[in-house]
Amino acid sequence: MAEGSSHLSVLKRESVDVVSFSDRKILEELSIREIEEELFALVGATPAIQLLLDFSNVEHLSSAALGMLINLQKEVGKQKGRLKLADIRPQIYEVFKITRLTKMFEIHGSVDEAMAKF
DSSP states (O other): OOOTTOSEEEEEETTEEEEEESOSEEOOHHHHHHHHHHHHHHHHHSTTOEEEEEOTTOOEEOHHHHHHHHHHHHHHHHTTOEEEEEOOOHHHHHHHHHTTTTTTSEEESSHHHHHTTO
16 A cells, blocks of 8 residues: 555554545545545455554545445455444534444444454
8 A cells, every 4th residue: 555646544453454544535436436446455455354444534425435335344244354433523423323324334433442342
């Protein structure tokens, strides 16, 4: 993930890949596609990945980004991995609740809290 135009930064903490988003707003289709490619490449390269997405930097998320997260969850499941989300702002969390994605995703208040659940 050493590309200069990367939308993500990946940090290995114990056996967990912690992914932070560089973009504050994940709204544009091209950006979402690039983020999806980066995430799927990471999942494909790591069997049974333990993946934590840190949303602390994200202020806005489009419905297309939600769709990308659903696809990611399915792919991680196929690879027998685990995906957790952390540090989602209240207004974004509200969208997860309204769309019932809180039932699909394991969401934690902080990265440390999520790390403790792996």
